[in-house]
Amino acid sequence: MRRRFPPFVSLALAVVRLVGLIVPARDRSSWLREWEGEILHGHLTLERERRSTWREQMPLTRHALGSLFDAAWLRRQFTRDSEAFQDLRHLGRIGGRSPLIVTLVIAILALGIGATTAVFSSVEAMFLRPLPYAQADRIVMLWQRTPTAIGVDDDVSPGNFLDWQTQLTGNFEAMAAAEPFSRDYTGGGEPESLTNAQVTEGFFDILRVEPLYGRLFTADDYRLRRNVVLLSAGLWQRRFGANPGVVGQTVRLDGLPFEIVGVLPVSFEPRILTPGMETWTPKARIEDYERQSRGGGYWNVVARLRTGVTLPQAQAELDAVSATLAALHPRTNRNTRAWVMPLRTHLAGGLDRTVLLLGIGAALILVLACTTVANLFFSLLAARLREFAVRTAVGADRARLVRQVLTESAAIAGIAVVGGIGVSWGIVALVRAASPPTSPVIGVAGLNLTVVAFAAVAGVVAALGSAALPILAFTRTNVTPALRGTLASRSTSAVPRQARSTFVIVQISLALILLIAAGLLARSFVRLLSVDPGLATRHLVAAQVFAYDRNETAVKRIAFFSETVARIQALPGVEAAGAASTVPFLKADIDIESTLTIAGRETPKETEAPRVFLTSATPGYFRAAGIPLRRGRIFDEDATLGKPIVAVINETAARRHFAGEDPIGRSIEVVDTGRRKLAEIIGVVGDVRYGGLDGHTRAEVFLPHKQSPTAGMTYVARTTVDPASMVHAIKERVWSVDPLQTFYDAGAVDDMIQASLQPRMLALRLVLLLSAIGGILALAGTYGAVSSVIRRRTAEFGVRVALGATGSDIRRLIFLYGVRLTIAGVGIGLLAAVPLTRLMSTFLFGVSPTDPMTFGVLTALLSAAVLAASYLPAQRASRLDPVKALRESNL
Amino acid sequence: MPRLSSATALVLDALARGSRHGFDVLDATGLASGTVYPILRRLEQDGLATSRWESARVAQQEQRPPRRYYALTRDGQALVEEARARFPILTAAATRAGMRRA
Numbered sequence: 006m007r008r009r010f011p012p013f014v015s016l017a018l019a020v021v022r023l024v025g026l027i028v029p030a031r032d033r034s035s036w037l038r039e040w041e042g043e044i045l046h047g048h049l050t051l052e053r054e055r056r057s058t059w060r061e062q063m064p065l066t067r068h069a070l071g072s073l074f075d076a077a078w079l080r081r082q083f084t085r086d087s088e089a090f091q092d093l094r095h096l097g098r099i100g101g102r103s104p105l106i107v108t109l110v111i112a113i114l115a116l117g118i119g120a121t122t123a124v125f126s127s128v129e130a131m132f133l134r135p136l137p138y139a140q141a142d143r144i145v146m147l148w149q150r151t152p153t154a155i156g157v158d159d160d161v162s163p164g165n166f167l168d169w170q171t172q173l174t175g176n177f178e179a180m181a182a183a184e185p186f187s188r189d190y191t192g193g194g195e196p197e198s199l200t201n202a203q204v205t206e207g208f209f210d211i212l213r214v215e216p217l218y219g220r221l222f223t224a225d226d227y228r229l230r231r232n233v234v235l236l237s238a239g240l241w242q243r244r245f246g247a248n249p250g251v252v253g254q255t256v257r258l259d260g261l262p263f264e265i266v267g268v269l270p271v272s273f274e275p276r277i278l279t280p281g282m283e284t285w286t287p288k289a290r291i292e293d294y295e296r297q298s299r300g301g302g303y304w305n306v307v308a309r310l311r312t313g314v315t316l317p318q319a320q321a322e323l324d325a326v327s328a329t330l331a332a333l334h335p336r337t338n339r340n341t342r343a344w345v346m347p348l349r350t351h352l353a354g355g356l357d358r359t360v361l362l363l364g365i366g367a368a369l370i371l372v373l374a375c376t377t378v379a380n381l382f383f384s385l386l387a388a389r390l391r392e393f394a395v396r397t398a399v400g401a402d403r404a405r406l407v408r409q410v411l412t413e414s415a416a417i418a419g420i421a422v423v424g425g426i427g428v429s430w431g432i433v434a435l436v437r438a439a440s441p442p443t444s445p446v447i448g449v450a451g452l453n454l455t456v457v458a459f460a461a462v463a464g465v466v467a468a469l470g471s472a473a474l475p476i477l478a479f480t481r482t483n484v485t486p487a488l489r490g491t492l493a494s495r496s497t498s499a500v501p502r503q504a505r506s507t508f509v510i511v512q513i514s515l516a517l518i519l520l521i522a523a524g525l526l527a528r529s530f531v532r533l534l535s536v537d538p539g540l541a542t543r544h545l546v547a548a549q550v551f552a553y554d555r556n557e558t559a560v561k562r563i564a565f566f567s568e569t570v571a572r573i574q575a576l577p578g579v580e581a582a583g584a585a586s587t588v589p590f591l592k593a594d595i596d597i598e599s600t601l602t603i604a605g606r607e608t609p610k611e612t613e614a615p616r617v618f619l620t621s622a623t624p625g626y627f628r629a630a631g632i633p634l635r636r637g638r639i640f641d642e643d644a645t646l647g648k649p650i651v652a653v654i655n656e657t658a659a660r661r662h663f664a665g666e667d668p669i670g671r672s673i674e675v676v677d678t679g680r681r682k683l684a685e686i687i688g689v690v691g692d693v694r695y696g697g698l699d700g701h702t703r704a705e706v707f708l709p710h711k712q713s714p715t716a717g718m719t720y721v722a723r724t725t726v727d728p729a730s731m732v733h734a735i736k737e738r739v740w741s742v743d744p745l746q747t748f749y750d751a752g753a754v755d756d757m758i759q760a761s762l763q764p765r766m767l768a769l770r771l772v773l774l775l776s777a778i779g780g781i782l783a784l785a786g787t788y789g790a791v792s793s794v795i796r797r798r799t800a801e802f803g804v805r806v807a808l809g810a811t812g813s814d815i816r817r818l819i820f821l822y823g824v825r826l827t828i829a830g831v832g833i834g835l836l837a838a839v840p841l842t843r844l845m846s847t848f849l850f851g852v853s854p855t856d857p858m859t860f861g862v863l864t865a866l867l868s869a870a871v872l873a874a875s876y877l878p879a880q881r882a883s884r885l886d887p888v889k890a891l892r893e894s895n896l
Numbered sequence: 897m898p899r900l901s902s903a904t905a906l907v908l909d910a911l912a913r914g915s916r917h918g919f920d921v922l923d924a925t926g927l928a929s930g931t932v933y934p935i936l937r938r939l940e941q942d943g944l945a946t947s948r949w950e951s952a953r954v955a956q957q958e959q960r961p962p963r964r965y966y967a968l969t970r971d972g973q974a975l976v977e978e979a980r981a982r983f984p985i986l987t988a989a990a991t992r993a994g995m996r997r998a
Binding site for chain 1: 917918919928929931933934937941959961963
């Protein structure tokens with residue numbers, strides 16, 4: 006039976022047992038016996054003397070509390086005696102004696118660990134982190150590719166989706182689609198065009214996401230065709246002040262009242278249609294033309310697989326249905342290919358190649374860091390040979406010394422890991438700041454427990470890997486000469502020269518690879534900056550509108566744009582104004598293609614007919630945009646509806662379709678919004694580049710807006726003042742005609758170009774930084790290796806000089822060593838650079854990945870620098886005083 | 897050698913005067929257990945005191961774990977003399993205690 010003690014005695018015993026956890030394990034059991042013995046003896050004494058009141062028992066508890074100090078004292082003694090503690094104190098002393106080397110080691114390791122960790126955090130976000138959707142491994146996207154359609158989109162056509170939905174029931178639990186749309190929000194404040202996805206029933210059930218506030222769409226919303234809307238978290242924060250009370254409110258979208266039924270969570274970003282989709286509405290009705298539409302696609306399809314179904318099984322079912330559709334609809338579906346893609350692959354957004362390249366870059370940096378640190382460890386160990394010799398002589402065993410060095414390396418690794426996490430955080434923040442907010446992965450990469458754990462492992466591997474070879478070399482060293490204080494003790498003969506040389510060769514080759522990569526990117530960037538986009542982009546403002554809602558007829562559209570362009574032209578600060586249906590660098594690419602039939606030539610089959618891109622433009626557009634007139638004239642305000650249609654073509658169209666001829670006066674036929682139009686060519690203008698600075702020119706036909714009145718136009722205005730300051734004024738001129746008109750995009754064109762260059766600029770800066778670091782490390786490594794050779798062979802040089810060798814003989818001897826390092830390093834670097842730079846080809850512009858000039862110039866530069874780093878110590882050695890050298894060697 | 901603080905001197909004196917267990921030293925010196933026990937450990941570490949467990953039979957009879965005895969070594973005794981010389985109050989207090997017992 007357990008004895009029951011009075012409360013204060015029980016408390017005292019409990020305290021002692023708790024405190025006992027602090028006591029080192031080896032002393033714990035006897036310590037507990039001692040304290041329990043004292044407490045229980047005290048209790049029994051009090052009982053015997055009949056003094057067992059709580060007042061008399063309390064001192065026992067008070068004494069027990071004091072056991073904490075006893076336990077702490079024992080713990081402190083234990084720690085002080087432990088080897089690890091002594092080693093760490095020793096490391097502190099070394100740090101005090103060689104602060105530069107230790108700091109360098111930590112900084113360089115931190116850099117390597119940081120770069121690798123930053124890349125890993127992207128990999129983790131892409132492939133390892135659980136997606137914010139329930140059973141996300143069951144969610145897939147379905148895509149189609151139809152070669153006969155214009156363009157090569159993977160989006161799905163409505164007719165195909167509807168057939169898939171009814172026929173793919175074996176392996177697919179549910180399927181839904183999203184249609185791209187935009188909604189003009191004219192609630193309070195500035196009218197704004199919001200991105201919108203219209204989703205079929207069951208869309209959110211497939212993704213199984215929990216709304217932040219409110220609810221998702223219900224079956225009744227579809228059945229009753231309610232005007233309801235879900236807001237993205239981003240829009241809710243930006244336009245609605247993150248107010249939870251927004252649920253249930255009504256907003257005006259496209260002039261109609263919509264009830265806000267819910268807000269989606271921040272983590273909801275399925276990258277459906279456009280990343281950063283702002284609003285979601287139900288697509289309750291499928292139109293007849295959509296049921297028939299099977300050619301080009303513009304819907305995104307998402308589906309959930311049944312439990313246990315594999316991807317190959319789902320693909321097989323889709324292939325079977327695709328074959329059935331191809332037989333039923335040969336004209337549209339004969340060559341249509343359809344495939345299933347896991348959602349995670351879709352979210353990775355084709356960034357695999359980027360991450361691969363980044364991973365290679367980070368690995369190069371880590372190896373560079375490790376080889377540099379290994380050389381530094383060699384120096385540190387060599388300097389301590391005498392200390393190790395003395396300790397061995399007084400009885401320390403070699404294993405103990407190796408453990409000491411390992412403890413020091415682990416401590417350095419610990420500090421470097423903390424530094425590396427900081428570096429990694431900085432790199433991710435830098436990349437995030439410079440990336441567009443909708444960038445799929447970089448936007449979510451960050452630091453979490455997994456990433457920190459990776460950094461810790463990388464750090465330990467890097468530090469111990471760097472220290473391994475020096476430690477191994479040391480364990481094979483005979484330290485006795487060090488004890489005798491002979492020259493051999495100061496030498497690195499204990500340390501294999503080959504290992505140091507190998508490290509330096511690796512450093513040189515890695516530095517060369519990084520330099521070449523930086524050089525190629527830099528040349529691409531410079532080429533890109535010098536590209537003529539075809540417009541004069543300085544002092545140019547652009548503002549894109551879709552004015553279909555209140556301008557249903559051609560007459561209304563002509564009137565609207567004529568009036569608004571005139572009002573913009575009249576603004577002080579505006580030199581020239583115009584509008585066109587397609588302007589480069591704006592958010593929405595409007596690509597309207599048509600066949601081209603040239604009068605007087607044989608009409609080709611439709612599938613073989615030449616194709617051109619149609620742009621509708623006001624007469625003032627060309628002057629405002631700075632597009633030069635090459636031949637003939639531009640149409641004027643007289644080119645209106647009812648009059649013969651005129652057209653201006655660009656140089657590419659002239660070259661491609663009128664080579665060797667004068668196109669002016671020729672008649673062409675194009676198909677504009679389904680109608681055939683005959684037009685006379687009156688002028689040729691310069692080419693404009695579409696799809697970014699690294700984009701392309703295309704054959705273009707410009708029609709007067711009054712003869713091709715589209716409602717999707719972009720205003721352009723050439724300003725005499727800072728264009729960014731004119732954006733709001735231009736918007737206000739448009740609002741003075743229609744206060745409800747929203748803008749899809751607006752800004753200074755130069756700013757838009759800068760934004761498009763941001764990712765390249767960032768990549769270039771990163772690679773330049775890394776290559777600079779690599780170069781410095783390679784130079785420092787070479788200098789150190791050559792200097793160590795000199796130190797090692799000082800006696801030998803002294804003897805040579807004493808026997809008649811000249812200073813230049815010594816210099817040549819040492820310099821040749823440096824030359825051998827350079828040749829080996831550069832040779833290996835070049836061989837490795839060729840396949841590696843090929844991986845970069847998608848990031849290059851106007852430069853081949855094996856561009857001979859880049860390779861040649863940078864190889865020559867690095868070689869010269871490395872040779873100079875060898876020459877300097879060689880030069881110093883050539884001025885050696887042989888007497889002093891011989892004395893120092895104790896010969 | 898531990899620093900000869902007043903607390904150490906008190907503990908040495910208590911041991912010299914016959915206090916053998918930790919809690920006896922607490923009673924004799926009036927110091928807190930958090931002070932006395934680290935001093936006892938230090939004295940043992942420096943070879944000025946030794947410790948051993950009491951007889952298991954005694955402990956068993958009282959149905960409690962054995963207690964630990966502390967005793968001064970010869971070096972410890974020498975240090976006691978030094979302590980008494982440095983802190984005369986130790987001798988005066990002892991005399992008064994002896995007179996009271998008598």
